[in-house]
Amino acid sequence: MAYIATILLLGSGELGREFTISAKRLGAKVIACDAYDGAPAMQVADEREVFSMLDGAKLREAVEKHRPDLIVPEIEAIRTEMLAQLEAAGFNVVPSARAAQLTMNRDAIRDLASSDLGLVTSRYRYATTLEEVDAAAAHIGFPLVMKPVMSSSGKGQSKVESEAGLQEAWDYACANMRGDRARVILEEFVDFDYEITLLTVRHRNGISFCSPIGHRQDRGDYRESWQPAAMSKEALADAQKMAEKVVMALEGEGRGWGLYGVEFFVRSGKAGEEVIFSELSPRPHDTGMVTLASQDLTEFDLHARAILGLPVPALIAARPAASAVILADRDSADFAFEGLEEALAADDSVDVRIFGKPATRPFRRMGVALARAEDTDAARTLAAKVAGRVRIAYRGGPA
Numbered sequence: 001m002a003y004i005a006t007i008l009l010l011g012s013g014e015l016g017r018e019f020t021i022s023a024k025r026l027g028a029k030v031i032a033c034d035a036y037d038g039a040p041a042m043q044v045a046d047e048r049e050v051f052s053m054l055d056g057a058k059l060r061e062a063v064e065k066h067r068p069d070l071i072v073p074e075i076e077a078i079r080t081e082m083l084a085q086l087e088a089a090g091f092n093v094v095p096s097a098r099a100a101q102l103t104m105n106r107d108a109i110r111d112l113a114s115s116d117l118g119l120v121t122s123r124y125r126y127a128t129t130l131e132e133v134d135a136a137a138a139h140i141g142f143p144l145v146m147k148p149v150m151s152s153s154g155k156g157q158s159k160v161e162s163e164a165g166l167q168e169a170w171d172y173a174c175a176n177m178r179g180d181r182a183r184v185i186l187e188e189f190v191d192f193d194y195e196i197t198l199l200t201v202r203h204r205n206g207i208s209f210c211s212p213i214g215h216r217q218d219r220g221d222y223r224e225s226w227q228p229a230a231m232s233k234e235a236l237a238d239a240q241k242m243a244e245k246v247v248m249a250l251e252g253e254g255r256g257w258g259l260y261g262v263e264f265f266v267r268s269g270k271a272g273e274e275v276i277f278s279e280l281s282p283r284p285h286d287t288g289m290v291t292l293a294s295q296d297l298t299e300f301d302l303h304a305r306a307i308l309g310l311p312v313p314a315l316i317a318a319r320p321a322a323s324a325v326i327l328a329d330r331d332s333a334d335f336a337f338e339g340l341e342e343a344l345a346a347d348d349s350v351d352v353r354i355f356g357k358p359a360t361r362p363f364r365r366m367g368v369a370l371a372r373a374e375d376t377d378a379a380r381t382l383a384a385k386v387a388g389r390v391r392i393a394y395r396g397g398p399a
């Protein structure tokens with residue numbers, strides 16, 4: 001059989017696994033890559049390659065070996081200069097090398113959104129030394145949020161209440177950053193009423209939006225999400241306008257086709273709800289796992305369709321649903337999941353996804369519970385209950 005496309009997937013976690021299933025259902029061949037063997041997407045892909053996505057030479061080698069039609073980043077930490085070189089050499093990077101490059105660096109995407117595109121963001125300053133941190137903090141005020149410019153899933157991020165906390169936050173950011181560039185962003189702490197992810201699909205016929213996804217984060221990492229999130233018509237229109245603007249600005253030399261997770265904070269102001277752009281992922285978003293329960297075409301199906309040049313509907317409906325994460329709390333390479341029987345006892349409104357990661361770590365996401373109900377509040381309660389019933393039984397320590 002001739003495949004519709006050969007896809008080289010860079011990063012093979014839970015998001016990549018669902019994406020691989022979607023792409024394969026449409027007739028694609030998927031080669032899953034990650035730094036460790038047995039990663040979730042590798043378990044369902046046609047082939048695998050094990051190397052660090054930050055190793056440019058290995059990345060090029062994998063591309064030359066498989067000659068993919070599409071190079072699909074699944075994580076942020078990739079040698080993006082190599083993606084740009086590969087794109088220049090004629091390879092198709094999803095959605096574009098520019099998107100991968102700009103979103104990997106908080107300073108790059110923030111400058112684009114705020115200075116170039118004029119989107120509303122929190123006030124921010126950068127710093128590369130503790131002295132610069134002090135100066136930036138004096139400008140921003142307290143409380144503030146400090147993050148390494150290169151990090152994801154809340155790594156190295158802290159909320160700082162006063163001057164006394166700056167040194168600790170700086171040390172924490174430096175210890176948990178990616179790369180060798182000690183640089184942080186200090187952001188005004190936005191006391192938002194709620195936050196959303198707006199899944200935005202850019203495809204051959206234009207742009208389509210999913211219903212907004214509400215979510216709750218802890219330690220800078222997602223814990224639960226629900227869809228559709230209630231918000232005013234005006235606020236949703238503002239968010240859609242901003243999402244379209246930023247997504248359109250990311251195409252560069254690429255096609256720009258694909259699904260993006262655009263994150264916003266929403267707070268009420270004098271003139272109604274104020275929408276503040278936070279950041280975005282040029283790929284499926286972790287909070288978007290709720291679409292496995294809420295939408296007929298999930299965020300993974302939509303990403304696959306968009307990048308393959310297949311039709312994406314203009315209107316994407318969502319029924320009330322929620323997701324809740326299942327986290328590990330220690331290091332282990334010998335463990336088992338228990339409680340699935342009770343977790344799934346309810347009825348067909350609940351489900352789980354166990355990711356199949358070969359080892360646990362404190363706070364590592366190992367699975368997710370999904371629930372549908374008559375409204376999102378009920379769905380959240382149900383999803384949390386299901387997640388709570390799945391237990392990880394640790395039998396041994398790390399490998």
Ligand SMILES: Nc1ncnc2c1ncn2[C@@H]1O[C@H](COP(=O)(O)OP(=O)(O)OP(=O)(O)O)[C@@H](O)[C@H]1O
Pocket residue numbers: 122145151152153154155157187188189190191192195217220221222263278279286
């Ligand atoms: N300026 C801010 N004010 C208030 N809360 C914030 C601010 N910045 C971040 N947060 C909180 O921390 C969460 C994580 O922040 P952010 O999305 O910037 O981190 P991340 O490391 O890129 O996470 P991910 O990779 O999972 O998207 C946000 O969703 C929000 O809940």
Ligand SMILES: NCC(=O)N[C@@H]1O[C@H](COP(=O)([O-])[O-])[C@@H](O)[C@H]1O
Pocket residue numbers: 011012013014015016074075152153285286357364365
């Ligand atoms: N916020 C980004 C995100 O959720 N990314 C998802 O987590 C995986 C890494 O998990 P791990 O750290 O447990 O290996 C990534 O591969 C991706 O699927």
Ligand SMILES: [Mg+2]
Pocket residue numbers: 263279
């Ligand atoms: Mg985020």
